Amino acid sequence: MTTSPSHAPRVLLVSPRFNANSFWGFEAACALQGARCLAPPLGLVTLAAMLPGDWCLRLIDCNAEEFTDSDIAGADLVMTGGMLPQEAGTTAV
16 A cells, blocks of 8 residues: 555445344343444454554444445445355455
8 A cells, every 4th residue: 555645544344234133232222221232342442543643544343334345445445354144244345
């Protein structure tokens, strides 16, 4: 990745949606609590903490919100990660 001194890399970290039939989605528990998702994507948050401090970071958890093509178009680098129940969501990213 090549950047100019005036442009810090824009990084989009995307946590993919869990499979609807997955135990890990906890959709019923979230509905009872009025939450959009159970927990933050700590793996991506940890990765973000290891990136240079002057980089522009944005995190989208697809279990809590949708991401669009414009989100991806605005990024210099897209990072994702997940577990097997998130395989379809990871492939979509």
